[in-house]
Amino acid sequence: MSAHGTAPYEAVFVGKRKADLDAILLRYPNKQAALLPALWIVQEVQGWVSEEGMAEVAKCLDLTPAYVKGVVTFYTMYHQHPVGKHFIQVCTTSPCLCAGADKVTEAFLKHTGCNELGVTSPDGKYTVIEVECLGACGFATPVQINADTIENVTADKVPQILAGLK
Amino acid sequence: MGYPHKSHPRETAVLSKHFGDPDARSLDGWKKRGGYRALEQALASQPAQLVDTVKQSGLRGRGGAGFPTGMKWSFMKPGDGKPHYLCCNADESEPGTFKDREIMRWTPHALVEGCAVGAYAIGAETAYIYIRGEFDEPIRRMEAAVAEAYAAGLLGANAMGSGKRVDVHVHKGAGAYICGEETALMNSLEGKRGNPRIKPPFPAVSGLFSQPTTINNVETLAAVPHILNNGAEWYKAMSLSNPKSTGTKLFSVCGNVARPGNYEVVMGFPFKDFLYDLCGGPPAGRKFKAIIPGGSSVPIQTMEEAEATLMDYEGFVAQGTQLGSGGVIIFDDAQSMPRMIARLARFYAHESCAQCTQCREGTAWTTKILERIVDGQGTFEDLDTLLSIAENMTGKTICVLSDSCAAPVVSGLQKFRHEFEALITGKRTSKVAVAGGAAFAGAATP
Ligand SMILES: Cc1cc2nc3c(=O)[nH]c(=O)nc-3n(C[C@H](O)[C@H](O)[C@H](O)COP(=O)(O)O)c2cc1C
Numbered sequence: 001m002s003a004h005g006t007a008p009y010e011a012v013f014v015g016k017r018k019a020d021l022d023a024i025l026l027r028y029p030n031k032q033a034a035l036l037p038a039l040w041i042v043q044e045v046q047g048w049v050s051e052e053g054m055a056e057v058a059k060c061l062d063l064t065p066a067y068v069k070g071v072v073t074f075y076t077m078y079h080q081h082p083v084g085k086h087f088i089q090v091c092t093t094s095p096c097l098c099a100g101a102d103k104v105t106e107a108f109l110k111h112t113g114c115n116e117l118g119v120t121s122p123d124g125k126y127t128v129i130e131v132e133c134l135g136a137c138g139f140a141t142p143v144q145i146n147a148d149t150i151e152n153v154t155a156d157k158v159p160q161i162l163a164g165l166k
Numbered sequence: 167m168g169y170p171h172k173s174h175p176r177e178t179a180v181l182s183k184h185f186g187d188p189d190a191r192s193l194d195g196w197k198k199r200g201g202y203r204a205l206e207q208a209l210a211s212q213p214a215q216l217v218d219t220v221k222q223s224g225l226r227g228r229g230g231a232g233f234p235t236g237m238k239w240s241f242m243k244p245g246d247g248k249p250h251y252l253c254c255n256a257d258e259s260e261p262g263t264f265k266d267r268e269i270m271r272w273t274p275h276a277l278v279e280g281c282a283v284g285a286y287a288i289g290a291e292t293a294y295i296y297i298r299g300e301f302d303e304p305i306r307r308m309e310a311a312v313a314e315a316y317a318a319g320l321l322g323a324n325a326m327g328s329g330k331r332v333d334v335h336v337h338k339g340a341g342a343y344i345c346g347e348e349t350a351l352m353n354s355l356e357g358k359r360g361n362p363r364i365k366p367p368f369p370a371v372s373g374l375f376s377q378p379t380t381i382n383n384v385e386t387l388a389a390v391p392h393i394l395n396n397g398a399e400w401y402k403a404m405s406l407s408n409p410k411s412t413g414t415k416l417f418s419v420c421g422n423v424a425r426p427g428n429y430e431v432v433m434g435f436p437f438k439d440f441l442y443d444l445c446g447g448p449p450a451g452r453k454f455k456a457i458i459p460g461g462s463s464v465p466i467q468t469m470e471e472a473e474a475t476l477m478d479y480e481g482f483v484a485q486g487t488q489l490g491s492g493g494v495i496i497f498d499d500a501q502s503m504p505r506m507i508a509r510l511a512r513f514y515a516h517e518s519c520a521q522c523t524q525c526r527e528g529t530a531w532t533t534k535i536l537e538r539i540v541d542g543q544g545t546f547e548d549l550d551t552l553l554s555i556a557e558n559m560t561g562k563t564i565c566v567l568s569d570s571c572a573a574p575v576v577s578g579l580q581k582f583r584h585e586f587e588a589l590i591t592g593k594r595t596s597k598v599a600v601a602g603g604a605a606f607a608g609a610a611t612p
Pocket residue numbers: 226227228229230231232233235238255256257258259260343344345346347348349381382383384386387565566567
């Protein structure tokens with residue numbers, strides 16, 4: 001992950017990743033349609049989508065940086081600032097809330113040392129947020145940690161889950 | 167085979183037959199289970215024939231609105247010289263709904279095949295499967311299946327050696343419930359903010375990339391190969407109730423219930439048997455109190471209404487609600503309805519795209535007032551205000567997200583008003599929390 005503003009920006013779309021983007025572009029009749037996929041690649045590589053990342057994507061797809069930013073801010077999954085190494089999202093929408101999702105959130109805040117939603121822990125390891133329905137309501141409470149969804153999480157399983165994170 | 171529970175003898179497993187069976191995921195495994203016969207047959211027929219068969223079957227859209235699929239397809243005019251598109255809606259973000267996820271996780275080729283058949287039937291060479299960004303495993307499964315299908319020549323410029331082009335691509339969303347609305351989905355696919363579009367023009371006239379487009383739900387498209395293999399009459403016969411609701415339907419069951427999960431039953435199945443027999447009734451020591459049967463956007467049912475319901479499009483309407491997406495949310499007698507409804511309102515406020523004043527302001531104020539009531543700070547005037555806001559939010563906006571927020575509020579106030587009043591008059595024992603950082607104040611019993 002590139003640190004906030006310090007390290008010089010390293011271009012994402014070079015070499016293999018440039019080729020990947022070119023292959024993605026073939027799927028659509030215009031370049032703009034590759035915007036979401038391109039932003040995903042930036043986030044995968046850099047951990048978040050910085051202003052420089054947006055500018056690079058804009059250049060590759062013949063868009064303006066302002067336009068790209070307008071799109072980035074619409075979607076909740078693009079991080080506009082660096083987040084903890086383990087980005088923990090607990091679903092607390094009603095179907096999970098009635099099954100105890102609030103207790104699970106509480107346990108994650110406590111055991112990660114984050115204490116507050118959306119705040120990265122002092123060691124930079126964890127960020128915990130509440131998220132809306134993850135589409136896994138029958139497995140309450142689902143928790144998404146980075147890309148992985150863990151099903152049937154209860155408060156007592158939280159320490160063990162955290163211990164298992166690399 | 168069921169998942170995560172074993173299939174119940176009273177289920178009719180068509181779409182879910184191979185849930186829980188990892189061998190069904192590969193191309194070989196899928197072919198062994200009858201896969202891609204329907205596509206082969208489809209590519210050898212005229213598109214109009216396929217549309218006709220789907221019309222005859224009575225299949226209706228499983229994404230929420232229940233629009234007849236064959237009729238939707240007939241709005242497309244193959245051979246008009248324009249590129250056509252099929253969008254498969256795999257955004258599945260409606261609280262209570264998790265059926266498309268299991269179709270994609272366990273039987274990805276069923277959806278690839280359904281998309282390919284659907285695309286060909288509407289004169290499209292390209293189908294996009296728009297999957298919500300959080301669905302990491304379903305995305306990986308679908309991408310793997312698509313790659314296998316290309317490698318085997320089932321897709322591409324000469325699909326199954328037919329000389330016809332059928333491309334299927336997976337497109338990953340980035341977190342926004344509203345992108346499940348069909349015109350928002352198209353905007354998102356085009357690399358725009360996911361704002362719904364004003365209709366008309368309808369997608370069949372000017373949709374994705376301004377070309378004729380059809381949008382179908384995952385479950386709808388996955389059903390099509392079965393209809394081609396077994397015939398429209400076979401599908402139509404799977405109904406215990408009436409000829410307007412045919413086939414099987416996947417119901418996702420969640421909340422306070424003994425056995426949550428996906429269940430597949432024929433249309434018209436008695437909801438009472440479904441709840442107590444298939445799903446195992448309430449958790450030990452509890453009673454069911456209320457049900458939202460079609461995803462969070464439909465009116466709440468009392469148990470009396472639910473137990474009198476036949477599970478089909480008309481049956482849910484007859485009992486004051488809708489089949490919707492088939493996401494059955496169950497609350498037991500330990501839950502506070504105002505708390506649950508307030509949290510749903512917060513969901514809609516969070517997900518509103520904010521284009522329409524009634525929706526942007528309405529969802530925010532509804533949430534604020536409901537949370538105030540749950541917090542013990544509400545007044546009786548608040549209840550009237552909620553109803554008048556809800557009225558302003560219904561039937562007045564670009565899309566129906568606004569109406570969806572009003573549905574549980576209005577029905578909740580009608581059917582569980584005493585719980586709201588108890589919070590206002592202070593007849594409660596402990597501080598009730600809704601959600602958010604300060605949400606851990608206490609138990610939820612009013
Ligand atoms: C706010 C909103 C969200 C929606 N979300 C979904 C969704 O996640 N999946 C889906 O298939 N349909 C969703 N729909 C319905 C679609 O707009 C559309 O009707 C459906 O995908 C059509 O497919 P069908 O005819 O196969 O049902 C949503 C509608 C609205 C208004």
